[in-house]
Amino acid sequence: MLTAGMFVSDRYEIIEKIGAGGMSDVFKARDHILGRNVAIKVLKQEFAADVNFVTKFRTEAQSAAGLEHPNIVNIYDVGSEEGIYFIVMEYVEGVTLKTYIEKKVQLTYKEAVSIAIQVGRGIEAAHAKHIIHRDIKPQNILISTEGKAKVTDFGIARAVSSNTISADVMGSVHYSSPEQARNGFVDGKSDIYSLGIVMYEMVTGRVPFDGDTTVAVAIQHLQEEMVPPSNYAPNLPVSLEKIILKCTQKSPDRRYDSISDLLIDLKKVLISPNDDFVTMGTEDNQDKTRVVSQEEVAQIKQVRPARPAKQSHVSKREEAEEEYGYDYEEEEDDEEEDDGFLNPKMEKAVTIGGIVAGLIIVAILIYFFGHMAGVFGGGSKKPKKDKEEKEAIVTEQETKEEVEMISVLGLTMDEAKEKLHEKKIGIRQAGTQASDEYPEGQIVSQDIESGEEVPINTTVNVYISSGAGSISVTSVLGISEQEAKNTLTAQGFLVSTSQSYSDTVEEGKVISQTPGGGASAKKGDTVNLVISSGKEVKKVVVPDVVNKGKQEAVNMLTNAGLTVTSTSTDYSDNIAEGNVISQSIAKDQSVDEGTNISLVISLGSRVTKYYCNAKITAPDSSEVKSADITLRDASGQVLQIWSGIDIGKFPYTISVSDIESSDRGTLDITWHLSDGTAQEQHENVTFTKQ
Numbered sequence: 001m002l003t004a005g006m007f008v009s010d011r012y013e014i015i016e017k018i019g020a021g022g023m024s025d026v027f028k029a030r031d032h033i034l035g036r037n038v039a040i041k042v043l044k045q046e047f048a049a050d051v052n053f054v055t056k057f058r059t060e061a062q063s064a065a066g067l068e069h070p071n072i073v074n075i076y077d078v079g080s081e082e083g084i085y086f087i088v089m090e091y092v093e094g095v096t097l098k099t100y101i102e103k104k105v106q107l108t109y110k111e112a113v114s115i116a117i118q119v120g121r122g123i124e125a126a127h128a129k130h131i132i133h134r135d136i137k138p139q140n141i142l143i144s145t146e147g148k149a150k151v152t153d154f155g156i157a158r159a160v161s162s163n164t165i166s167a168d169v170m171g172s173v174h175y176s177s178p179e180q181a182r183n184g185f186v187d188g189k190s191d192i193y194s195l196g197i198v199m200y201e202m203v204t205g206r207v208p209f210d211g212d213t214t215v216a217v218a219i220q221h222l223q224e225e226m227v228p229p230s231n232y233a234p235n236l237p238v239s240l241e242k243i244i245l246k247c248t249q250k251s252p253d254r255r256y257d258s259i260s261d262l263l264i265d266l267k268k269v270l271i272s273p274n275d276d277f278v279t280m281g282t283e284d285n286q287d288k289t290r291v292v293s294q295e296e297v298a299q300i301k302q303v304r305p306a307r308p309a310k311q312s313h314v315s316k317r318e319e320a321e322e323e324y325g326y327d328y329e330e331e332e333d334d335e336e337e338d339d340g341f342l343n344p345k346m347e348k349a350v351t352i353g354g355i356v357a358g359l360i361i362v363a364i365l366i367y368f369f370g371h372m373a374g375v376f377g378g379g380s381k382k383p384k385k386d387k388e389e390k391e392a393i394v395t396e397q398e399t400k401e402e403v404e405m406i407s408v409l410g411l412t413m414d415e416a417k418e419k420l421h422e423k424k425i426g427i428r429q430a431g432t433q434a435s436d437e438y439p440e441g442q443i444v445s446q447d448i449e450s451g452e453e454v455p456i457n458t459t460v461n462v463y464i465s466s467g468a469g470s471i472s473v474t475s476v477l478g479i480s481e482q483e484a485k486n487t488l489t490a491q492g493f494l495v496s497t498s499q500s501y502s503d504t505v506e507e508g509k510v511i512s513q514t515p516g517g518g519a520s521a522k523k524g525d526t527v528n529l530v531i532s533s534g535k536e537v538k539k540v541v542v543p544d545v546v547n548k549g550k551q552e553a554v555n556m557l558t559n560a561g562l563t564v565t566s567t568s569t570d571y572s573d574n575i576a577e578g579n580v581i582s583q584s585i586a587k588d589q590s591v592d593e594g595t596n597i598s599l600v601i602s603l604g605s606r607v608t609k610y611y612c613n614a615k616i617t618a619p620d621s622s623e624v625k626s627a628d629i630t631l632r633d634a635s636g637q638v639l640q641i642w643s644g645i646d647i648g649k650f651p652y653t654i655s656v657s658d659i660e661s662s663d664r665g666t667l668d669i670t671w672h673l674s675d676g677t678a679q680e681q682h683e684n685v686t687f688t689k690q
Contacts, residue, residue, distance in 0.1 A: 035500045043085040064154040071122035073152035098138035105205045112202040118149035124259045127188045136194035137175040173214040174207045181218040189252040196247025204232040237273035407450035426459035433463040440467035468523040475517020492523030499533045507534030544587035553580045561593040577604035610687035611657040617650045628670040633661040
């Protein structure tokens with residue numbers, strides 16, 4: 001179990017849990033290498049224990065990691081650690097579209113179309129790389145605080161759908177296409193159907209099909225007609241309603257051919273919302289209450305467990321609903337065949353067919369024998385050779401008939417096939433070929449040139465454009481943002497940027513790029529750059545270090561994120577020697593991390609010093625031979641002694657400095673006279689401040 005403060009892969013620090021689903025928990029984390037927030041999706045234990053599921057899950061996630069688009073939540077990393085399997089994804093600050101709809105109840109048509117276009121662009125980018133989402137729903141669409149829509153879980157839905165996980169876990173049955181509900185073939189048109197349901201919910205505030213169980217909802221997708229969205233949103237433009245209805249046709253053939261075609265109509269809605277420009281399929285092809293075909297029944301039976309030979313209609317219905325998500329009535333016509341007998345309709349058809357075949361055979365025999373006998377005027381006079389020669393002439397004429405080849409460059413396969421069939425020319429896709437001239441999906445070359453005469457029924461081989469040719473992306477790490485943009489746009493790439501703090505990369509220069517330098521990409525692809533905002537400036541609170549010892553104060557300030565740049569000294573009558581008298585930034589102030597601060601350290605109390613400059617004389621200088629002098633302070637403490645001074649002349653000066661005790665004192669003098677006697681003398685003296 002991941003908790004706040006834990007690290008994943010020694011790189012991602014878990015900040016908090018931000019969501020949970022049927023198969024995973026989602027955490028907000030900090031990427032300490034690139035200095036950005038990310039979202040980490042962690043598989044729940046019951047899925048992490050399934051080796052096959054984990055293998056598929058990682059493979060599909062790694063495939064989806066190749067998707068780079070502004071409307072797709074990008075996958076940065078896939079990994080595992082101590083039994084924890086995780087995907088590192090782009091962190092989007094915002095809410096899911098489901099929450100957004102619940103808060104607003106019904107979206108305006110302009111807002112719904114704007115979101116649908118953004119989601120469609122993300123799906124379009126995935127389809128271009130042959131990735132089908134399979135689980136488009138509001139819960140998988142994020143609306144950022146800037147209003148940008150981003151689709152998440154590309155590739156993950158594919159991994160889940162290929163394993164035994166119930167619809168309850170996926171939570172997607174309200175948005176599943178009919179082909180998904182019956183375990184049929186799924187392609188890009190399934191995503192178009194799901195997006196149509198999402199649009200329906202955006203403008204009406206509800207899903208078109210609902211029920212007590214997932215099976216009940218799936219059956220409605222297959223059999224029930226959708227209530228038009230205008231019933232719940234009377235002011236809905238006719239164009240948007242028809243777009244929604246076209247996207248949600250039960251037959252994939254009646255939906256939009258591609259997500260690109262859908263985007264064209266959605267953009268028209270913003271310009272001419274009340275124009276009826278949406279082309280719907282013909283009613284003949286409409287799949288309403290759909291009956292499953294024989295081929296589909298056979299396909300479903302391949303994965304379906306055997307049923308007991310004798311079973312009531314009720315139990316058969318329940319089993320079909322539980323296992324396959326369609327009403328058992330759809331296969332009642334085939335019930336007798338399952339038991340080894342033809343059903344009544346089939347038996348009748350076989351009987352009629354047998355009678356007709358018998359009559360045809362009798363007629364052929366009568367004609368043959370009558371012709372041989374000459375009854376029909378032919379007899380055996382016309383040799384068989386004439387018939388063979390006539391047939392050969394017809395065949396030769398057909399072979400010699402020629403038509404002029406047309407150019408199909410720039411057309412899709414379907415468009416080319418339609419035009420060539422009018423001229424009785426076949427077409428075959430021989431492969432794909434990169435092209436800077438023709439967009440992906442269009443024909444880029446043909447092996448028979450336009451204008452060349454060819455026999456009818458000739459097959460022309462064509463190559464389909466796979467898009468612009470791949471080129472190597474130049475590394476722009478460490479250079480300025482503008483220089484990086486100029487370099488990449490010169491290669492034909494689009495450039496998007498985001499900001500992040502960095503302790504190592506100078507502000508305004510590139511920290512990282514996706515795709516990285518040396519990777520292959522196509523012209524027109526987007527290269528995402530992360531630009532340095534410089535070092536992240538954090539605020540810290542200055543601690544109080546006054547009267548703390550010098551080393552203790554330095555340690556406190558350093559641990560708080562400040563830098564002690566200098567110390568000075570001064571006297572203080574209140575602060576003990578060696579402790580801090582003052583700090584250059586007062587306590588409790590909020591400053592940037594790394595701010596410089598200086599300290600003043602106490603020298604203790606200041607001592608006043610004095611000097612003594614006293615002049616002394618003797619009663620009769622001519623009689624003085626030498627003298628002993630003692631200088632005392634006011635308390636009688638001896639400050640200095642001079643013994644046996646040979647005084648040459650008077651007055652004699654006594655000089656003493658750096659006296660700390662008091663501002664006055666006494667001189668005790670013993671005069672040694674020439675006659676061998678001594679005479680005592682005492683004088684008071686005043687000291688002067690230095």
